[in-house]
Amino acid sequence: MSKAAATRQTRIRQKSVERRERRRQETRQAILEAATQLFEREGYEGFSLRQVAEAIGYTPTTIYLYFKDKEDLLFAVCQQGFTEFTEALGRAYRQNPDPLQRLHALAWAYLEFGLSRPLHYQVMFMQRSDWVTKATDSKGEVQGSNSYTILMNAVIEAMKAGAIRMGDPIETTNLLWSGVHGIVSLALSMRGVIPKWEESEARRLMRNYLEMTDRGLGP
Structure with a gap:
């Protein structure tokens, strides 16, 4: 593999990593925004991860990828x-x-x-x-x-x-x-x-x- 080809592959991998991280941050922010709205409506006791997941169209399992509980x-x-x-x-x-x-x-x-x-x-x-x-x-x-x-x-x-x-x-x-x-x-x-x-x-x-x-x- 030529040096130029190797450099291109490195850049492609780097951009792929950057895209995944950007999507991850966007998803985390979407969860936070939905959680904030729910919290302001339901309060500390009425808040649940299932409700947050439903608000943004994700499964509760997805929430656990970003927040442990x-x-x-x-x-x-x-x-x-x-x-x-x-x-x-x-x-x-x-x-x-x-x-x-x-x-x-x-x-x-x-x-x-x-x-x-x-x-x-x-x-x-x-x-x-x-x-x-x-x-x-x-x-x-x-x-x-x-x-x-x-x-x-x-x-x-x-x-x-x-x-x-x-x-x-x-x-x-x-x-x-x-x-x-x-x-x-x-x-x-x-x-x-x-x-x-x-x-x-x-x-x-x-x-x-x-x-x-x-x-x-x-x-």
């Missing part, structure tokens, strides 16, 4: 949620140069994610909070650590700028985080239970909470 697929769905959450916080951080307004923007981004992705939020931060330290980004970094670091960096910068008083940045970060998480958690868990607990009430509480923390943490 229901939990593995749900984790992948929530990992996308962690990515969306971290990106939302990152945008809030970058788009608000004023240190105090940046803290406010982070709190609002946190709330809006919870209200717009209620089932994601409940699984990610309430039902399966152990996934916070498991979900990683494309660089292999833990998503939960990334989002926490964004908030803590904003706290440190606000302290340095004199927007809030100096103190233990970890303690202050945890204080802000717990307050915002509490508002989101109440808003989601009280839906349909207490009439006043609508999204507008959650936003009203967030405004009041931020006013209180501004006064309490003021320099």
